[in-house]
Amino acid sequence: xxxxxxxxxxxxxxxxxxxxxxxxxxxxxxxxxxxxxxxxxxxxxxxxxxxxxxxxxxxxxxxxxxxxxxxxxxxxxxxxxxxxxxxxxxxxxxxxxxxxxxxxxxxxxxxxxxxxxxxxxxxxxxxxxxxxxxxxxxxxxxxxxxxxxxxxxxxxxxxxxxxxxxxxxxxxxxxxxxxxxxx
Ligand SMILES: [Zn+2]
Numbered sequence: 637x638x639x640x641x642x643x644x645x646x647x648x649x650x651x652x653x654x655x656x657x658x659x660x661x662x663x664x665x666x667x668x669x670x671x672x673x674x675x676x677x678x679x680x681x682x683x684x685x686x687x688x689x690x691x692x693x694x695x696x697x698x699x700x701x702x703x704x705x706x707x708x709x710x711x712x713x714x715x716x717x718x719x720x721x722x723x724x725x726x727x728x729x730x731x732x733x734x735x736x737x738x739x740x741x742x743x744x745x746x747x748x749x750x751x752x753x754x755x756x757x758x759x760x761x762x763x764x765x766x767x768x769x770x771x772x773x774x775x776x777x778x779x780x781x782x783x784x785x786x787x788x789x790x791x792x793x794x795x796x797x798x799x800x801x802x803x804x805x806x807x808x809x810x811x812x813x814x815x816x817x818x819x
Contacts, residue, residue: 669696695776699813702773710770712801716763723756762791784809
């Protein structure tokens with residue numbers, strides 16, 4: 637043991653940190669709150685020299701329910717946008733190419749342009765809203781709650797996948813810890 641026994645190390649990545657350090661510059665771990673900042677390494681020849689913020693930094697005092705809401709609504713947003721692009725591109729194909737429409741009708745007789753376009757548009761709007769909710773929740777802004785409740789409720793219409801995300805988001809938004817945070 638060459639190093640002095642009291643040298644402080646980061647509990648997350650085990651790299652040495654200063655005695656009074658609040659933040660590990662190697663991995664972004666907040667030693668006081670126990671949360672990681674979302675960071676991106678700046679790789680240099682000599683190794684990691686620092687971290688930069690990737691997008692909006694996560695507030696470190698968020699309750700667990702809100703930290704989960706950030707990732708759930710972000711995933712919901714991406715999934716909704718993927719479903720929307722699939723439904724809308726299929727709707728456009730069916731509307732513009734009769735032979736494609738005929739083929740689709742032979743596999744799925746009930747599938748019509750309207751059935752795709754309606755939920756497709758809704759899914760697109762809710763996908764964007766869910767991404768905004770995730771961003772607001774990350775910063776602990778009250779808008780995440782009102783916008784989140786609206787988005788999650790409308791998402792219940794998108795059975796089954798959107799509805800599942802909507803239910804999880806509602807559970808997290810109505811969680812006692814979330815309520816306490818926004819009080
Ligand atoms: Zn670290």
